[in-house]
Amino acid sequence: MDWAEMAPHLVAQAELFTPLYERALAWLAKEVTEPGLIVDLGSGPGVVSGLFAETFPGARVLAVDGSEPLLEQAGERAARLGYADRFGTLAGELPGALDELDYPADLLWAGRSLHHLGDQRAALTTFAQRLAPGGTLAIMEGGLPSRFLPRDIGIGRPGLEARLDALQEEWFAQMRADLPGSVEVTEDWPALLGSAGLKHTRSRSFLLDLPAPASDRARAYVTDSLGRLREVYADILDPEDRAVLDRLLDPADPAGVRRRSDVFVLAAHTVHTAVKPA
Template identity: 50%
Template sequence: MSTDTTSGHGHGHGHGHGHDTELDWEAMADNLETNGELHLPALRSTASRLAELLTDPTRIFDIGSGPGVMTCVFAEIFPTAEVVAVDPTPGLLDRVVARADRLGVGKRVTTVQAELPGLPGSLGTADLVWSSRAVHHLGDQQAALHELAGVLRPSGVLAVSEAGLPMRYLPRDIGIGRPGLQARLDAVQESWFEAMRAELPGATSVIEDWPAMLTRAGLTDVRSFATLLDLPAPLTETARGYLREHLTRLRDTMTEALDEDDHQTLGVLVDPDAAEGILRRPDAFLLSADSIFTGRAAG
């Protein structure tokens, strides 16, 4: 889900380059789960595409699972597989367990509290290793891919969801402030992302050519595909609530990077009583594209 520009990272670093890059994963639990639920059609389509690359996987890892929306999609699409959600954040793993029980797949979903780098040897290996929007929170992304590839069984598949397109949800001219707000928010988020990465332990630059990186991690048959989430206007209340939270976080964490006009516009957009606010305006939509890169371990 290419909506990760305000997502936190688990390392609790400070304030760099005029951006507050310290965010709290536990506090983002609701937002992550709602984001996942909004993306369910795209996630199911991704899991079905991955099923074409595998024959009856019996063990699947979701590394950096968050609240486990994709973990549970895997349990649904691969009805005999054990799915292991791995995440360093206990509150998110509690969500995985609750979600899996609620959806009736609790017997096949387990959780392990662990993080990259340094997955525990007791985790074992899997036929499919999935990691979405977690690798970019590691200082050394190439090393993370090596580690993920290292827990694959022979002929197993690593699938990494990174990159994609920035989420779109408003017209260019929204009738308040200066037209082009979303493009300016993209730029601010890009620079936040750069500051976030620079502050990660062991931050290492790499050309983010994911197919080349997967190949360097020792994988073959490297491919990619993209999924699209297209929720046209008028949006549901849930989608509007999700966007309101997203915009609120942008307004509150990117304050220094936004000009006064855009800051005020964001204030109107998040105002629950404003007719031009995201909760009430008829023109809000949600369009998002994710790229998934896959590679296979030697047989």
């Protein structure tokens, strides 16, 4: 993936999903009190890093990512929003980049980034090693596929998004298989956290519910998301589904996302946490 090219989509998604992230961080704040260092693993352009800076005003926040252009955007965002004096960036591939930490972290956050690492179990072990005693590791993995439209949208066969989900599952499995050092693992996240030597695991899912009629910002996100699926799966889409997507993406079509009244955004993301023994 060209993460720098995806930056506008990453920013738009994180900003739209801010209510979900805020609830997740408020939940974390009940367990993690007065952290000194928070590390955002796979931070991208730093939208969620900024939410950590807001939620924990006494903490230093470090954004870690393999894309320097995205980290530049994260730094610019910190300066624009007024927390640059306690914000830093670290460029490098995970988990090795954590060798550069000056001191252990009180909170490590991996928001939908762990699945981009070939050996997830080994990565969690490395993450745990970089925690201070009593520190918390929080990963956002799993949840439910997002939904934007009713099952029957009046054009094409009902169940378009379910069929797109199936294509995405196949793509995800192939993406995982192609990662350097890829290791298959059962995605029992609490058990994996426990195998990394962490204790007191807990999990909770957080909902984003933006009902119809969608805002212009939500419609733009839905349009971008469906457009990327149309592009990635162009060669394997059912011809009828491809034609339906073309209509949904057509700004002049009354059945398109920009004009129809039944567009919404509904998503659920799950956060798993565990604590390093003191």
